[in-house]
Structures are given as C-alpha cells and as structure tokens.
Amino acid sequence: MGSLVLEALSKRYGSSTAVERVDLEVAQGEMVALLGPSGCGKTTTLRMVAGFIPPSGGRVLIGGQDVTRAPPYARDTGMVFQSYALFPHMSVAQNVAFGLEMRKVGRAERDERVMEALRLVRLDHLADRLPRQLSGGQQQRVALARALVVNPAVFLLDEPLSNLDAKLRGEVRMEIRALQQRLGLTTLIVTHDQEEALTMADRLVVMERGRVRQVGTAEELYEHPADPFVAGFVGRCNLVSGRLEGGGFRAESGALLRCDSTGAPADAALLALRPERIRLDPDPAGEARITAVTYLGAQTEYHVEQRGTTLLVTRPTPPLGDPMRRLAVGDAVVLSWDAAAVRLLPAA
C-alpha cells in the first residue's frame, strides 16, 4: 500500500514556474531518484509530496489515497533534510522520539521503537549523546532514524549526503540503499549528483527547468538518452551538430562521422557518442590529431581533433611499455567506433 503517484504536479511562484506538470509513479518498495541541476525543481517537488508546499495544480497519492490537501503529519511520509535539522538541545534518543510524540505514541512503545530505529542505523550505543557530540555522518544517521521511526509509507530524502565528505558519502550511500531494500521502503531521493543517483536508485527521473525530461533505469538513460540534455547530464557525451548525409553524419565543421542512421529521427541534428565507445589507434597516416592527454590513473582521456571537430575519448590506461602509453599531443591517430554506438538526436 506504499506506492506514490504524482499527477501533473505543478508549482508556480507568481509568473515563474518551479515545477511543471510532473507525472511519476513510484512502486511499493522502489527507490526513485529525482536528478537534475540546481534550481530545476527537485526540492519543490519533494516538499509538495511531504506537504510542506501546497501545489498550484495536480495531485499526490500515497497508497492510492489522495493526500494533496492533507497536512504533513497526516501523510505517512518520513523526510530527511539536506541540513540534518536535528534539535541541538535534545539527545539522540529524544530527537528520534519526536515524531512519535507528535503522533501521541505511548511511552513504552515509544522507547522501544526509538531503540529499534537507532539499532537500524547502528547508533543505539550513542542514544544519550547530544547532536554536537556526533560526527557529521552520525548526525545524518540520527536524521535517518528519526524519519524511519514512524514507519513511513513513503521515505523522502533531499540531498542527504551533500554535507558529508567524499569517503563518508560513499559509505552512507550504501547504508541508505541497504536499509531501503531491507525494509522495502518506497523512496524518493533528490540529488544533483549523477553518480549518487546511478548507484542508489532503481529508476531515475531527469529534470530540467521544472519539467521531467526522461524517466528510466540508469542503463536506459545512459544507452538511450531521449534528448541532448539527458545525454549530457547522465555521464559524459560527445555532442556534435550536423546532419545526416548518405550513410553518415556530416558535422558542421565538415567532418563525416560514421553512424547507423536506421531508426534515426528525420530531424536528426546532433550526434551523441560516449567517449569510452571510441577506439584510438596510432597511425602516422591518420588525419586525426591528439590535442590533449590527461592521465587519470585507471583511465586516460584524450582530446582528438579531426577536420575541425574535437572528440573526447577515454581509454583504460595502457600498461607501461605498451606503445599506446606514449601517445602524446600532436600525434596522428585514427578514430573508430561501431556505427551502433552512435545516437542521433533532434536539435536541443
């Protein structure tokens, strides 16, 4: 009964639109990420689900019930904020107990559920501490426990990892995902970090300027981006303007690029090609030139210019002694790729 449905959910502020007719279904036990650049409407969408912001239009349904006009406490949601928002003068246990007190849960049951929630996030040994006596990661886990203790039908997370350092972020990310799967929580998480979205969520919703651009699994978005925005936002992508010509793609610069035009849109005006799908071979007779080489440890990035079009190429760094290892700026190379690796997209 914990599914979440958004129907044409919209929010306008005066003449500007923060969220524009967002449709979405999150199945029971599914984790969906709202992904997009800053200001695209992610937080506004999440807060409309939680009931903190009244929508200008559309509906929110939780477990089939229309809760669009219900106050936050009557919605059966648990929310974790970017800035943990813990009460500084209350102990860890008191912070976690807060939502149960609001719901008038009796003392004995309350104590039991608080300890259970703290055990879930492995903080039961710190129940009597104050928030300032905890590390950032521990504070975030208190915030998780506080949201989970009410057994919410829908779990809402707004950039929960953005205040943590890189190493901790990776750990807490895995912890949240494991907890979400173990408890079968219907979850909507907001993030601007594509890696976070790709690693945590079952499906992603890519938003731009208040609108949903595409919904899909990480693989669907990466392999079949619907438009240039999604292609450029989920992973990195070479995007070349031009037009179909004969069997290939004529870049505006004049270069003719190999592609498979079967099924391409008639108005194809952009060629999208992932940097790791391009092969690079040293060849003194090659017409492409390396213009930059960046060593990144496991991978090496090359900028390669061919008749006025520059493509980014990423390859696993070759072992020491491999002639590929000596490729340098100015070297002549030949680029190649499978025609099927190319996506043809309409203009932005």
Ligand SMILES: Nc1ncnc2c1ncn2[C@@H]1O[C@H](COP(=O)(O)OP(=O)(O)O)[C@@H](O)[C@H]1O
């Ligand atoms: N209370 C408000 N009044 C006016 N505009 C707002 C308000 N809250 C948010 N906005 C605008 O709505 C848009 C979406 O904001 P937000 O949902 O916070 O984006 P995100 O979380 O994706 O960064 C932004 O352009 C923001 O400036």
Ligand SMILES: [Mg+2]
């Ligand atoms: Mg936000």
